[in-house]
Amino acid sequence: MLLQVRDLKVTLQDQGQRLRAVRGVDLDLAAGETLCVVGESGCGKSMTALALMQLLPRGAELSSSKLQFDGIELSKLSRHKLSALRGRRISMIFQEPMTALNPVFTIGDQLRAVYRRHTGVSSAEAQARAIEVLESVGLTNAELRMKQFPHQLSGGLRQRVLIAMALMCEPEMIICDEPTTALDATTQAQILRILKEAQSARKMGMLFITHDLGVVARIADRVAVMYAGRIVEHGSRAAVLRSPAHPYTKGLIASVPRPQDGGTGSKRLASIPGNVPAFHHEDPRCPFLSRCPKRMSICTREAPPVRQTEAGQQVACHLPLDAQEALTA
Ligand SMILES: Nc1ncnc2c1ncn2[C@@H]1O[C@H](COP(=O)(O)OP(=O)(O)O)[C@@H](O)[C@H]1O
Ligand code: SF4
Ligand SMILES: [Mg+2]
Numbered sequence: 001m002l003l004q005v006r007d008l009k010v011t012l013q014d015q016g017q018r019l020r021a022v023r024g025v026d027l028d029l030a031a032g033e034t035l036c037v038v039g040e041s042g043c044g045k046s047m048t049a050l051a052l053m054q055l056l057p058r059g060a061e062l063s064s065s066k067l068q069f070d071g072i073e074l075s076k077l078s079r080h081k082l083s084a085l086r087g088r089r090i091s092m093i094f095q096e097p098m099t100a101l102n103p104v105f106t107i108g109d110q111l112r113a114v115y116r117r118h119t120g121v122s123s124a125e126a127q128a129r130a131i132e133v134l135e136s137v138g139l140t141n142a143e144l145r146m147k148q149f150p151h152q153l154s155g156g157l158r159q160r161v162l163i164a165m166a167l168m169c170e171p172e173m174i175i176c177d178e179p180t181t182a183l184d185a186t187t188q189a190q191i192l193r194i195l196k197e198a199q200s201a202r203k204m205g206m207l208f209i210t211h212d213l214g215v216v217a218r219i220a221d222r223v224a225v226m227y228a229g230r231i232v233e234h235g236s237r238a239a240v241l242r243s244p245a246h247p248y249t250k251g252l253i254a255s256v257p258r259p260q261d262g263g264t265g266s267k268r269l270a271s272i273p274g275n276v277p278a279f280h281h282e283d284p285r286c287p288f289l290s291r292c293p294k295r296m297s298i299c300t301r302e303a304p305p306v307r308q309t310e311a312g313q314q315v316a317c318h319l320p321l322d323a324q325e326a327l328t329a
Contacts, residue, residue, distance in 0.1 A: 108146030235313020
């Protein structure tokens, strides 16, 4: 297994209070596989990704019983070994393209620097590699683009540059945090295709964070549905999208506007009534309790059991599985 995560917890400092942003997450990712982590804004998706990269904000506390990449325990690595791994064997495409690029250096400076830091090759070799990768992500006039600064590029071009930067050293695993959210549908489709091509060429493992179920339907092998710091349902793309079992997953899928209902056809999540709660204390009960239309009295007292459905996904809920299947029907 390329990535194995067990009982990952992230606690942040939030105006003097401890905010439990990630509350016991398990993840596995194999080489060549795409795992989509899906959930509304504020569910802890980005903090999970940043914890894997060991790039959490200042003051954050991280704990886990296992945080292994290719058998290497990431939480025990020295800073030096971590920075040798990041960008080379593991890459991340961040949610904000502008914050991930340095405004005072040209695109070329930044691409060459990443490659030279990890490989020690000459500037000319790094230049050749940068042009090759920029062209592979669909940038025309790559040589000219290399001389430009980030603010001179459109959002779509900047995102391609970030993908190029992440792919420069041919990583074995890539973490993509909502890389296409700000882009128009055509650019989004092109970027997904580029990522999938790069993945299949090298059997790269891809952890893809999104709140867009249309993206999930296109690229996922497996899906982990995240809610308020926990994974509430996890299984193959077909199982989770065709026969969702957890009431939260059902809510997400039901809230996708359908064109025939006068929606825009965009597969963005519309809202489920209520907000994602913030947890300041340990609470073993179901995270969806405050919004769940199927809530029962046992839900207010006991932690939900994790069970396997007939379609093979795992779901953390008190509802009997036969009732869940009936709900699906
Ligand atoms: N730098 C930060 N300091 C304190 N709290 C934060 C910080 N960044 C995010 N949070 C909070 O952590 C929780 C999880 O955030 P995040 O992982 O960014 O969610 P998502 O990526 O799923 O939208 C949210 O409640 C958010 O408000
Ligand atoms: S455990 Fe209870 S509150 Fe949580 S999703 Fe299932 S039915 Fe709803
Ligand atoms: Mg996020």
